[in-house]
Amino acid sequence: MATKIGIRQLVEFVLRKGDLIETKNSQNTAQMGAKIHRQLQSSRSDAYQSEVYLKTTVTMNGADYVIAGRADGIQTTDDGLLIEEIKTSDQAFEDLTENTHDLYWGQVKVYGHLLLKDHGDVDQVTLQLTYVQTNADKITKAQKIFTRAELDDFFKTLITEYDYWLTLRADLRQQRNASITDLPFPFPAYRNGQRELAAAVYKTIRFQKRLFVEAPTGTGKTISTLFPAVKAMGEDVIERIFYLTAKQSTRHVAEGGIALMSADGLRLKSITLTAKDQIRFPEEQNVRPEENPFMIGYYDRLKPALKDLLTHEDQLTRPVIEQYARKHTVDPFEFSLDASLFCDVIICDYNYLFDPLVYLQRFFSEADDENFFLVDEVHNLVSRARDMYSAEIGDDSIAAILKLAKPDKSQPSDDLQQALKKVRRSFNRLRRVLTDDGQTALIAPEPPEKLLQTMRTFNEFMSDWLAQQAPSPLYDAARDYFFNSLTFVKIGDLYDGSYQTRIVSDGHHVIVKELCLDPSDFLNRSLSLGAGAVLFSATLSPMSYYQNVLGSADNSLAYQLPSPFPPKHQAILVTQYIQTTYHERPHSEAAIIASLHALVTAKTGNYLLFFPSYGYLTQIKAAFELAYPDIATTAQENAMDATARQAFLDQFQAEPDQTLVGFCVLGGIFSEGIDLRGDRLIGVAIVSVGLPGINPETDLIRDYYNHENGQGFAYAYQLPGMNNVLQAAGRLIRSTKDVGIVLLLDQRFASRRYTALFPEHWQYYQTIRSVPQLTATIDNFWHQVEENHEN
Structure with missing residues (x-):
C-alpha cells in the first residue's frame, strides 16, 4: 500500500515560511465553510464538476507515494479547463499575508498539474481562487493561467524539496513494518478473554467496521486494542492509529502500552498531544505572537527541529516535545502538531477528533481510510459530546x-x-x-x-x-x-x-x-472520517444505549467480555431495607450508618464510600464520625488539584494496621481511573442508585428521548447513574489476587429494572433484609476468604 500524502499537507509543509502567526480568531466552522462551498458549487454551470478527486503516484527511494486531494471544482468548456479553489475566512482578501497567498495558489497549482496529466491534449489551465470573506459576504475572484511546463516545474520543485521527508517516511515505515512482523504479545500469556478481544479488534480493522467493546476491569483493554492495531499497521492495512481518551491518566496508560511493545523491539513513532494552555512555555503566556521568540521565525526553524526530533526519538511524550522545542526555540504546541504528521500512533484527547471547534484539521478535513480510531473509556464520551456541541453566554461579566x-x-x-x-x-x-x-x-x-x-x-x-x-x-x-x-x-x-x-x-x-441533547449524528460523522473504530470501556451496558447515543446504532458491532477474575472474589450485597430517595433520607440515615459500620469493622482495611452529592456525603460523614469517632476517615473535597488527589490516594496504603474510610462523590474523580490494588482497597459502598439530580436540562434530554424511543427516563437518568455505580464498584477488583465487598445501599438495586443491568460477574449478588443479616453475611465472606487462603 502506497503512502498517501494530502496535497494541502504537502504544499503547506514545503511552502510555509517565516513567523508562526496564529490564525486570526474566526467565526467560521467547518459546517459553515462546507455550506458556502456547496452554495457556490451549485450556482455554477452544467459543465462544472464539484469535489473532483485528483491523484498521482510519485516513486522516491524505491517507495511509492500517492499525492492526492479533492479540487473544489473543475469546469471543462470549449475555451479550455478551469480549476476553482474556494477559500473562506473572516479576513479581508487584501489583508492576507504573502505566505497565505502562496499556500492558496500552491494548492490549486498542484491540482492544475494533476489535471493536465489526465488531459494530455491540453497545454494550459486557468486557475481561479474564489475567496469568501464570511463576515462581510464579500467574494473576491482571482485568475491565473499556467502552462503545462510551468506547473510541471512547480510540482517537481515541491517534490524535490520534500524529497528528504519522503525518504524519511519511507525509511521509518520500512523500519516500523520490519519491527512489527515478529513482534510478540508483550506479556508471557494472555489473560482470560484477552486473546479473543485482540482478535475481534484485528478483524474490525481488517473489515473497516465499528466495534463497541465492554471489557471489565482487569481485561487489559489498552494493550488488547493497541497490539492488534499495530499488527494491522505492519501489514499496511492502516497507516495511522488515533488513541483517543478522556483523561490524562488514560493517556499515560496508552504510552505505557507503546513502551512495553518498544521494549520487545517495536520501532514506530508515537506522540502524545497536550492541550495548548498546558504545554506552552511560561515565557509565552500573555505575549503577542509577533513578540514571542518561539513563534518568530518558527517555520524557518521547524524543519531542522523535526529532523532532530524524528532522528533521535520514537516516543514523543510531552517532556520530549518540550525538550526539543526549547532546544530549537519553537512553540511546543504547534511543534507537536507538526511532528504528528510523521507519527504512526497519536494519543490525544477526544476533542481532537470530535470537537467542532478544535478538531485537527490537518487530519480530519476529509475522510481518510488510512486512519483508525481507538476510543478509550468511551462511556465518558456521552456527556463530553453534549458539552462539545453545546454553548452558553450571559451578560453577567459585561x-x-x-x-x-x-x-x-x-x-x-x-x-x-x-x-x-x-x-x-x-x-x-x-x-x-x-x-x-x-x-x-x-x-x-x-x-x-x-x-x-x-x-x-x-x-x-x-x-x-x-x-x-x-x-x-x-x-x-x-x-x-x-x-x-x-x-x-x-x-x-x-x-x-x-x-x-x-x-x-x-x-x-x-x-x-x-x-445539544443528542450529539449522535455529529459523533457518527466524526467517526466516519476514518476506516473504522473500536470504542471500549469496562462499563457499556446496555450496549444498545451506547451504540445509540454515540452515533453507531445502525453500523456497528458489539462484543462483551466476561470478567477475567473469579466472580466469587467479591461479594455483591444489596440492602433491601434502605431507601435513599430525597424524602426518605432523614429516615434512612441510622440504617445507613449502621450498615457502613458493619462493612468497615468486619475486617481492618481501606474502604471507599460513594454518595450521589457533596451534600449527602457531608450529612452521612458527620453522622458517621459522631457515632464512631475512633474510626479514621478522609474525604474528597471540591476542586482538588493533582497534588491533592494524589495525597488523598496515598493514604490508602497496603497492609494497613488500622481501618481507613474514604468518603467520595459518585461520578467524581475517585469513582473511576484510580487503581488501588491488593489490600489497598477491600470494600466499596455505594449509597443510592446514582441518578443525576433532577433539573430542567436533564428533563429536556428525557423528553427528547421519550419522543425518539420512549426511553427518556432511562437515557437521561437511570443509565448514566448506573454507569457511575458500575465505575465506582470497579475500583475494587483490579487483579487476580484482589478480594472484597461491594455494598449497594438502596432497595431499588434489587428491582428488576436494575438487576437487569448488573454485569455477568455480579451474578452471585445477595439481597440483604436487615443489618444483622448484613453483619453475618460480611463475616461469613471474610471467613471463607481466610479458609481459601489457608488452603
Whole structure:
C-alpha cells in the first residue's frame, strides 16, 4: 500500500515560511465553510464538476507515494479547463499575508498539474481562487493561467524539496513494518478473554467496521486494542492509529502500552498531544505572537527541529516535545502538531477528533481510510459530546468589562463600550420577554437568532479591536468574553432537531444556553472520517444505549467480555431495607450508618464510600464520625488539584494496621481511573442508585428521548447513574489476587429494572433484609476468604 500524502499537507509543509502567526480568531466552522462551498458549487454551470478527486503516484527511494486531494471544482468548456479553489475566512482578501497567498495558489497549482496529466491534449489551465470573506459576504475572484511546463516545474520543485521527508517516511515505515512482523504479545500469556478481544479488534480493522467493546476491569483493554492495531499497521492495512481518551491518566496508560511493545523491539513513532494552555512555555503566556521568540521565525526553524526530533526519538511524550522545542526555540504546541504528521500512533484527547471547534484539521478535513480510531473509556464520551456541541453566554461579566473600559487618556475605549452596550441591550430585551411572561426561564427549539446576530457583529468588532491592543486586565477580560461569544455563534450554526435553546434569568442577569441533547449524528460523522473504530470501556451496558447515543446504532458491532477474575472474589450485597430517595433520607440515615459500620469493622482495611452529592456525603460523614469517632476517615473535597488527589490516594496504603474510610462523590474523580490494588482497597459502598439530580436540562434530554424511543427516563437518568455505580464498584477488583465487598445501599438495586443491568460477574449478588443479616453475611465472606487462603 502506497503512502498517501494530502496535497494541502504537502504544499503547506514545503511552502510555509517565516513567523508562526496564529490564525486570526474566526467565526467560521467547518459546517459553515462546507455550506458556502456547496452554495457556490451549485450556482455554477452544467459543465462544472464539484469535489473532483485528483491523484498521482510519485516513486522516491524505491517507495511509492500517492499525492492526492479533492479540487473544489473543475469546469471543462470549449475555451479550455478551469480549476476553482474556494477559500473562506473572516479576513479581508487584501489583508492576507504573502505566505497565505502562496499556500492558496500552491494548492490549486498542484491540482492544475494533476489535471493536465489526465488531459494530455491540453497545454494550459486557468486557475481561479474564489475567496469568501464570511463576515462581510464579500467574494473576491482571482485568475491565473499556467502552462503545462510551468506547473510541471512547480510540482517537481515541491517534490524535490520534500524529497528528504519522503525518504524519511519511507525509511521509518520500512523500519516500523520490519519491527512489527515478529513482534510478540508483550506479556508471557494472555489473560482470560484477552486473546479473543485482540482478535475481534484485528478483524474490525481488517473489515473497516465499528466495534463497541465492554471489557471489565482487569481485561487489559489498552494493550488488547493497541497490539492488534499495530499488527494491522505492519501489514499496511492502516497507516495511522488515533488513541483517543478522556483523561490524562488514560493517556499515560496508552504510552505505557507503546513502551512495553518498544521494549520487545517495536520501532514506530508515537506522540502524545497536550492541550495548548498546558504545554506552552511560561515565557509565552500573555505575549503577542509577533513578540514571542518561539513563534518568530518558527517555520524557518521547524524543519531542522523535526529532523532532530524524528532522528533521535520514537516516543514523543510531552517532556520530549518540550525538550526539543526549547532546544530549537519553537512553540511546543504547534511543534507537536507538526511532528504528528510523521507519527504512526497519536494519543490525544477526544476533542481532537470530535470537537467542532478544535478538531485537527490537518487530519480530519476529509475522510481518510488510512486512519483508525481507538476510543478509550468511551462511556465518558456521552456527556463530553453534549458539552462539545453545546454553548452558553450571559451578560453577567459585561459590567466588569465596562468598568475596566472607562476611557482614560492612555487608552480610550469608547468603541469597546459601545459594542458591549449593544450586547447588553440584547440581553435586556430577553429579560423583558421573561418578565412580561412572568417566567424565569423559556425553552425553544429554534436558535436565538437575534442574539446570535448581535454577537456576530460584536465578534467582528472584537476581532479587529484585540489586534490593536496591548496585554492588560481589560484586554484579558474582553478577550475571554469574545472567545465565549465565538463559541456561542459557532454552535448556533449547528442547530438541528437535537437542539433546544434555554433562556434563564435570575432577575439581574440572563444566560442563554444552546443545548445539544443528542450529539449522535455529529459523533457518527466524526467517526466516519476514518476506516473504522473500536470504542471500549469496562462499563457499556446496555450496549444498545451506547451504540445509540454515540452515533453507531445502525453500523456497528458489539462484543462483551466476561470478567477475567473469579466472580466469587467479591461479594455483591444489596440492602433491601434502605431507601435513599430525597424524602426518605432523614429516615434512612441510622440504617445507613449502621450498615457502613458493619462493612468497615468486619475486617481492618481501606474502604471507599460513594454518595450521589457533596451534600449527602457531608450529612452521612458527620453522622458517621459522631457515632464512631475512633474510626479514621478522609474525604474528597471540591476542586482538588493533582497534588491533592494524589495525597488523598496515598493514604490508602497496603497492609494497613488500622481501618481507613474514604468518603467520595459518585461520578467524581475517585469513582473511576484510580487503581488501588491488593489490600489497598477491600470494600466499596455505594449509597443510592446514582441518578443525576433532577433539573430542567436533564428533563429536556428525557423528553427528547421519550419522543425518539420512549426511553427518556432511562437515557437521561437511570443509565448514566448506573454507569457511575458500575465505575465506582470497579475500583475494587483490579487483579487476580484482589478480594472484597461491594455494598449497594438502596432497595431499588434489587428491582428488576436494575438487576437487569448488573454485569455477568455480579451474578452471585445477595439481597440483604436487615443489618444483622448484613453483619453475618460480611463475616461469613471474610471467613471463607481466610479458609481459601489457608488452603
